[in-house]
Amino acid sequence: MKLSTLDKFNNIVIQMHDNPDADAVGSGFALYKYFKEKEKNVRLVYGGPMKIRKSNMLLMIEKLDIPVEYVDKLDKPELLITVDCQYGEGNVQRFEAENIAIIDHHNTGRESGEMEEIRSHIVSCATVCFDMLKDEGFDVNSDKNVATALYYGMFMDSNEMSELRHPLERDMLDCLKYDKKLIKKLIHNNFSIQEMETAGIALIRFNYDENKRLSIIHSKPCDPNILGVIGDMVLKVDSIDVSIIYNERPDGYKLSLRSCIPEIGVNDMVAFLTEDIGNGGGHYDKAGGFVSKKKFVEKYGEMSIETYFFNRVDEYYNQFEIIYSKDGIEDKSEFKLYEKLPYRYGFVKSEDITNGDEEVRLRTFEGDISITGSPDTYLMIGWFGGAYPISREDFERKYEVTGNTYEETFEYSPSVFSYKENRSKSIMPFARECIALPGSRVYARRIEKHTKVFGKWDYEKYMYGEIGDYLCISETDEHDIYIVKGDIFEKTYN
Ligand SMILES: [Mn+2]
Structure with a gap:
């Protein structure tokens, strides 16, 4: 759902879950400001058996000037939006409304419908709101209180940022200009x-x-x-x-x-x-x-x-098996030789995005990897926008450059964080097209047991393969061992 699809309503109530936490309040407040800017008649409320008591929450609401109301009834608003929770769930007092929208990040089994944005792979609802607001061109940094509220929401739902998952969350962290003093104060008012x-x-x-x-x-x-x-x-x-x-x-x-x-x-x-x-x-x-x-x-x-x-x-x-690339795999009896189909891929020369040998963080779904710009390092853009480094030598053996630019849209556009410029930027504008060369082959077998592979590029971390994924060994380098998702493998290999 795009947030602007709700612009047609005028009487709007944003409802947080009962006994709201920082994520609910931060998300609700940012949405409140969005609708205020559109000159809507908007309220930010919560119900349930008790009023907010926690000292960090009271401080957050007071210092950021958040117009939270505790209510026990509503007179059937035109639009009710539940944030950080889903209408009908046990932790949300039920109010009647003409229309209902949901913005949340909990997995209750419910899928996003027409007026629903439920992203359960995102750590906080504040992050979902951040992304939706960005899509509408709403500058969250134009009001420091909003930026601080969103930051604190994600901070609290991710155990002080230690449990962040998605590249979008790291982007949010880099983008927000928040009140550091207040966050510090809130951290020190957290426990009773x-x-x-x-x-x-x-x-x-x-x-x-x-x-x-x-x-x-x-x-x-x-x-x-x-x-x-x-x-x-x-x-x-x-x-x-x-x-x-x-x-x-x-x-x-x-x-x-x-x-x-x-x-x-x-x-x-x-x-x-x-x-x-x-x-x-x-x-x-x-x-x-x-x-x-x-x-x-x-x-x-x-x-x-x-x-x-x-x-x-x-x-x-x-149920898991561990493979260390540096040791190779001895028993290859169950592996078969597969050929990569001539699909189109995107790639980027690391130098194009780094201005020489600058170091950047490549932001992938698996986390950030440090890359130093070099004529010998390229970045491949895989299916679903996952990016990974490849040496130029490997690249030239496996792919042919077509000379076209590469344009694709992904759920998350692959990007790097530049230390020099202190911001993250998409690598898509630098992407060129290549085609997998026939004859690029791998040995592979279907995984029947959860497998962890300590790969060639980053020995401290492993790749995780689930049943149905494929374990691959490069035909030319027996230490280049990696995992390819089952559906992707079946599409791109023969
Ligand atoms: Mn939450």
């Missing part, structure tokens, strides 16, 4: 004495698996950020490599994961733990997620959440 006690109790009541060097903690209800604080502390213990902490909320369970070993990337692990019943993601070493109670019961019925986490963690550990 009771919550400190909760953290203490959580640390005493831990579950520990000696073989996996893993701890699972069920904390009492508390601010989600406390989970991150506890997790960071738990990981400093000499006999623990992986920490899972979760707690219960009215609508589900909030999870926070930490890892300090390269073989376990908690971004994959949380995605596995929340598969079909919620959403999750983040980084290799820090990640977060959410399990919806409704979806959990639908899928697992009476099972307790403790049992579920223990079983599921076992499954995760039992």
Whole structure:
């Protein structure tokens, strides 16, 4: 949904979930300002059993001048927009309205409809709003309070930015001109004495698996950020490599994961733990997620959440295989030779975007990779806009340059962050077209077991392959081992 499709309404109420958090308030406030600018009659409200009490929230609302109203009834507005929540869910007081729109980032199983924008792969609703506002040409930095509110919303929903997932979130971080002093003040007003006690109790009541060097903690209800604080502390213990902490909320369970070993990337692990019943993601070493109670019961019925986490963690550990590119693969008996079909791809010469040997961060779905501009390094643009580095030598062996420019639109346009210019910029304007040469071949086999590959380019991180993806070895370089998504492989190889 484009935000401007709602411009036709005049009486608009933006509703946050009950007991709104920073993400709900930040998102709601930014939308409020958008509609105010369009001279709409707009209100920002929440209902539910209790008024906001948390000190950071009260401070945020006061200092940023956010016109939040606590209401117990509405007189059927022309348009009701629920933000950071979905109309009809248990954590949103139900009000009648002539039209209903939803802007959210929770995975409740509902798909975006005509007047709905639900992006469950995004860490915060503030990020969804940021993107929608940007699309409308609304400058979020024109009002420092709006920029600060959006920043704080994402900050709180991502465990202080440590659980960011999507390149868009990193763009938002780079773009916002927010009030640093106020953010600092909010950080230091976040926990109450009771919550400190909760953290203490959580640390005493831990579950520990000696073989996996893993701890699972069920904390009492508390601010989600406390989970991150506890997790960071738990990981400093000499006999623990992986920490899972979760707690219960009215609508589900909030999870926070930490890892300090390269073989376990908690971004994959949380995605596995929340598969079909919620959403999750983040980084290799820090990640977060959410399990919806409704979806959990639908899928697992009476099972307790403790049992579920223990079983599921076992499954995760039992089912993956690890491959180190530097060691190569000895047994190639199940691999078959495939030929790359002559598809069109985009590529960029790294020098074109870096002005010489400048260092930039290439922003990919898997995270940022540092690239130094060089005549010998190119960037390939794959399906869905995923970009990755390739040496010129490999490139010239596998592709032929057509001389055309390469124009495609993607959900997220591949981009680099330039340290020199202190901004991120799309690489698409520099993209040229090439065609895969016939004879570019790989050995590949279908993955039957979750596989982690420590690749050639960045040894600290692995690529994660799920069942149905393909494990590939370059025909000419046995240390060039990588994973290609199943659907992409089947389309582009023969
Ligand atoms: Mn949120």
